[in-house]
Amino acid sequence: MLSEAQIERYARHILLREVGGLGQERLLAASVRIEGLGPVGSWACTYLALAGVGAIELWDPRPVPAEGLLPLLPPDATGRRDEAIARRIPAHNPDVRATVGASGEAPIADEACLRVSGLASARLWAKAAGTEVAIGWSERPPCARCFPGVPPTPETAALAGSLAASRMLGRILFGDAAPGIVRIRDGAEEVLPPCDHR
Amino acid sequence: MSAFAAHAVDIRAYRCPMTWVRVKLALERLAVGEVLEVLLQGEEPERNIPRSAVDEGHQLVGAELTDEGVRIWLRKGC
Numbered sequence A: 001m002l003s004e005a006q007i008e009r010y011a012r013h014i015l016l017r018e019v020g021g022l023g024q025e026r027l028l029a030a031s032v033r034i035e036g037l038g039p040v041g042s043w044a045c046t047y048l049a050l051a052g053v054g055a056i057e058l059w060d061p062r063p064v065p066a067e068g069l070l071p072l073l074p075p076d077a078t079g080r081r082d083e084a085i086a087r088r089i090p091a092h093n094p095d096v097r098a099t100v101g102a103s104g105e106a107p108i109a110d111e112a113c114l115r116v117s118g119l120a121s122a123r124l125w126a127k128a129a130g131t132e133v134a135i136g137w138s139e140r141p142p143c144a145r146c147f148p149g150v151p152p153t154p155e156t157a158a159l160a161g162s163l164a165a166s167r168m169l170g171r172i173l174f175g176d177a178a179p180g181i182v183r184i185r186d187g188a189e190e191v192l193p194p195c196d197h198r
Numbered sequence B: 001m002s003a004f005a006a007h008a009v010d011i012r013a014y015r016c017p018m019t020w021v022r023v024k025l026a027l028e029r030l031a032v033g034e035v036l037e038v039l040l041q042g043e044e045p046e047r048n049i050p051r052s053a054v055d056e057g058h059q060l061v062g063a064e065l066t067d068e069g070v071r072i073w074l075r076k077g078c
Helices: A004-009 A011-015 A020-028 A039-051 A081-092 A107-117 A122-128 A154-160 A163-173 B018-028 B043-055
Strands: A031-035 A055-059 A097-100 A119-121 A181-185 A188-191 B007-010 B035-040 B059-065 B070-075
Touching: A004 A011, A004 A020, A004 B018, A011 A020, A011 B018, A020 B018, A031 A039, A039 A055, A039 A081, A055 A081, A081 A097, B007 B018, B018 B035, B018 B043, B035 B043, B043 B059, B043 B070
Parallel strands: A031 A055, A055 A097, B007 B035
Antiparallel strands: A119 A181, A181 A188, B035 B070, B059 B070
């Protein structure tokens, strides 16, 4: 049940037929992990926070760039990107719990990745196979263009909650910061080759 | 509140767009076919609330002019 303050804050979302009060409650109950806070990731973080996604976990140990501003951050921000952005989110939306995640732990991202597109990260695949492996960041991680013709199925879209949410998750997870990825096709796993698109 | 209305909402203290926001939130809590009684006042909600409700698939089933304002009844659609 939305509070009086939340009704005021999300009035424009409630007016949307595709969201409404119940949709906003689902957004507030949702969790998202964003790995990589470059221009795309930090803007995605901004929109998700302002949309009222209840829990956002961030991971990007790189320093705040000196050459350009990231959204949500003041010009004099310093330190790690994930910590700097996590500190600022409550000022923009007090409903959002922003935390800094640990490297190599992406259960939310893995689960969302699998549900939305049928793609699973190598870590999740290895876990299901009963194998413990350490997956590092590839020198050439896959980008969105590495996944042609892999639209969300009706089943996976339903699992993800809504098509809009699916698109958001997809955009983040398949962005430049995506970890090593295994494609599952007809039950067979296929490790994606290094990205040749850049 | 009328006997056949499952719930009632008074939006006389609100201005657009919060008038429709309040009605929409109340309609979301109803089961399909249940009736919501809305007490409103002013030209804007009199014109817009029934129209917005019908646009979203609900049904205007009655209206009454009272000393307190205008009372309308909306049946929740699919």
